[in-house]
Amino acid sequence: MASSRFPTIESYVGNTPLVRLQRLPGDTTNEILVKLEGNNPAGSVKDRPALWMIQQAEAQGLIQPGDTLIEATSGNTGIALAMVAAIKGYEMILIMPASSTQERKDAMAAYGAELILVTEEEGMEGARDLALKMQADGKGRVLDQFGNQSNPTAHYETTGPEIWRQTEGRITHFISSMGTTGTIMGCSRFFKEQNPEIEIVGLQPEEGASIPGIRRWPEAYLPKIYDASRVDRIVNMPQKRAEEAMRALAREEGIFAGVSSGGSVSAALALSREVSDAVIVAIVCDRGDRYLSSGVFRA
Numbered sequence: 001m002a003s004s005r006f007p008t009i010e011s012y013v014g015n016t017p018l019v020r021l022q023r024l025p026g027d028t029t030n031e032i033l034v035k036l037e038g039n040n041p042a043g044s045v046k047d048r049p050a051l052w053m054i055q056q057a058e059a060q061g062l063i064q065p066g067d068t069l070i071e072a073t074s075g076n077t078g079i080a081l082a083m084v085a086a087i088k089g090y091e092m093i094l095i096m097p098a099s100s101t102q103e104r105k106d107a108m109a110a111y112g113a114e115l116i117l118v119t120e121e122e123g124m125e126g127a128r129d130l131a132l133k134m135q136a137d138g139k140g141r142v143l144d145q146f147g148n149q150s151n152p153t154a155h156y157e158t159t160g161p162e163i164w165r166q167t168e169g170r171i172t173h174f175i176s177s178m179g180t181t182g183t184i185m186g187c188s189r190f191f192k193e194q195n196p197e198i199e200i201v202g203l204q205p206e207e208g209a210s211i212p213g214i215r216r217w218p219e220a221y222l223p224k225i226y227d228a229s230r231v232d233r234i235v236n237m238p239q240k241r242a243e244e245a246m247r248a249l250a251r252e253e254g255i256f257a258g259v260s261s262g263g264s265v266s267a268a269l270a271l272s273r274e275v276s277d278a279v280i281v282a283i284v285c286d287r288g289d290r291y292l293s294s295g296v297f298r299a
Contacts, residue, residue: 010087013040013047014158018166018281023252024269030278032268035163038257038287042083043076043107045159045285049182050080052154053143054088065089068140072096072127074179074213075104076286077145082111093140095127101212103290125221145180147224155186163187163281164194171195173275175268175282177203177214177260178234181226183283188230201271202231203263209239213260213285235270237263243296245269246288250297256288259296 016039021032037045057063068091071081078094085092092113096105099120108115118126128146135142145151163171174191176184181202188200205211214237217223239259246262249255257265261284268282288297 029276030272034284042080046076046080048154049151052150056150070140072131079107082113086111151182152186160187160190170279172278173199173280175201206236235267257284258286
């Protein structure tokens with residue numbers, strides 16, 4: 001049997017860097033820090049819940065290697081699940097809107113996942129409906145990132161405590177884009193237990209904006225894991241502002257990230273103009289190379 005002296009790749013999910021922005025904040029008494037979740041093995045914050053959802057389903061006896069897993073995704077969760085499925089020996093079917101970038105589709109396929117595309121009009125709502133129909137037809141098990149408590153628990157157990165340690169408990173504001181809402185739900189629960197005064201800021205696209213990975217959910221599709229009482233403030237982010245901040249983040253800070261991360265940083269910079277002596281932490285949820293074919297970096 002091979003030596004177990006060395007860790008395997010899933011051991012490197014989490015414990016991502018927290019770095020200070022140097023140029024974008026300007027003259028301020030605040031510290032603006034960003035959590036670089038693109039440093040996870042499959043390249044996004046979704047590595048955490050993907051690993052937790054599969055591990056917990058295994059622990060509960062719901063799945064075993066060789067089974068087929070199904071998930072609706074806009075991209076990052078799908079890539080992360082495809083990676084974990086490859087590690088652990090599961091078949092993976094991912095359902096996503098056809099409008100997702102080619103890089104995301106190619107990454108999922110590289111890990112061996114089967115892709116099913118729904119139309120842009122059907123969107124994530126249609127993808128979620130199809131996943132549940134396929135499960136009902138006996139084609140596999142839906143992990144359901146939108147209703148699976150292992151999603152926020154992953155962040156309660158890992159992301160939140162990491163940030164608390166990295167800031168030595170000095171964090172005053174936390175900003176996260178909201179898609180499944182797992183990151184903000186888990187981190188909010190952890191931070192409020194440590195210090196109820198920490199302000200939790202959620203980011204969603206303004207009406208009509210299309211920012212990959214984050215949503216304004218219709219009431220019927222609001223993630224079951226979402227609890228509005230855990231978010232102190234919601235920012236409606238214009239697409240243009242998110243994209244401008246994303247490009248500035250690369251050009252002025254050397255941090256190559258996606259559009260939703262640009263939105264989080266834009267919200268952090270705006271918040272910084274309202275407060276003083278604050279420690280503001282924003283989630284940079286993935287890397288920018290997943291968006292190159294969309295042309296957003298050429299503007």
